[in-house]
Amino acid sequence: NIEEYIVPAARTAFPLVQYTERSDRFCAGLAEGRVGILIDGLPLGYLAPGVLGDFLQAPQDKSESWLLASALTLLRYLCMLGTLPALYVAMVTFHQEMIPTRLALSIIAAKQDVPFRSVFEVIVLLLAFEILQEAGLRLPQSIGQTVSIIGGLVVGSAAVEAKIISPAVLIVVAIAGIAGYTMPSQEVAGALRIWRFLLALLASAA
Numbered sequence: 001n002i003e004e005y006i007v008p009a010a011r012t013a014f015p016l017v018q019y020t021e022r023s024d025r026f027c028a029g030l031a032e033g034r035v036g037i038l039i040d041g042l043p044l045g046y047l048a049p050g051v052l053g054d055f056l057q058a059p060q061d062k063s064e065s066w067l068l069a070s071a072l073t074l075l076r077y078l079c080m081l082g083t084l085p086a087l088y089v090a091m092v093t094f095h096q097e098m099i100p101t102r103l104a105l106s107i108i109a110a111k112q113d114v115p116f117r118s119v120f121e122v123i124v125l126l127l128a129f130e131i132l133q134e135a136g137l138r139l140p141q142s143i144g145q146t147v148s149i150i151g152g153l154v155v156g157s158a159a160v161e162a163k164i165i166s167p168a169v170l171i172v173v174a175i176a177g178i179a180g181y182t183m184p185s186q187e188v189a190g191a192l193r194i195w196r197f198l199l200a201l202l203a204s205a206a
Contacts, residue, residue: 002039006048013191018050025059055185056080075182082179083192085122086199088172092118093204106168113163119204121169126196128155129177152177 007016020026021043029047030036037046047054056076061069081087091098092107099107114121132151156174159165176196183189 002037002042003046006037006046013194014052015055015185015187015191016048016050018047018054018185019044020047020059021045022059024062028062029054052188055188056183058184076184079179079182080188080192083176083183084196084199085126085169085172085176086196086203088169089119089122089200090203092168107166110166110168114166116164117204118166118169119200121165122173122200123197125156125159125165125169125173126176126200128152128159129173130193133177 003017003019018029020029023045026036026045026047035048037048039046056073057069058072061072064072096104111118116124129152132155135151152174156165156170160167160170180189180192183192
């Protein structure tokens with residue numbers, strides 16, 4: 001509720017204010033020149049403004065060597081791009097010349113028996129993985145992770161065998177799902193989950 005008053009109305013799924021329960025991260029934000037907000041009765045500290053680079057840095061990066069922390073931060077940026085399967089949709093739909101010849105021939109051979117467009121395959125598989133992920137969160141912890149992992153494998157394999165989804169799309173969406181777990185901020189990860197669908201649809205538009 002407080003965040004709604006201190007953040008201007010912006011139509012974006014990405015967070016504009018960073019909150020943390022860790023005192024070291026809060027003090028590090030103050031040392032960097034950011035504004036810290038403490039509210040009586042709340043166990044959270046707010047840091048403003050929140051930019052994308054702040055959400056891609058894990059708290060333990062401060063205690064690591066600069067070389068390791070920089071490499072991990074770069075890896076998270078690459079994984080953020082990997083969470084968006086829209087690049088695959090754009091390449092196979094409009095820019096086949098960007099794909100190596102052998103890989104393009106392999107993708108074409110795998111898609112011969114699939115009656116749907118690539119964007120439809122991506123959207124359906126993303127929806128299936130999102131449903132399984134939400135179901136895994138709502139189930140008891142002892143079986144929730146098993147359901148999400150095993151369910152994803154079973155649904156993906158069954159869809160490929162039924163010629164509904166091509167193997168290349170299954171690999172791309174699986175990479176996107178795994179790369180999303182590398183985000184230190186759950187708010188950014190949730191925003192990327194929304195943008196996966198929007199960018200996939202935009203990438204297929206002529």
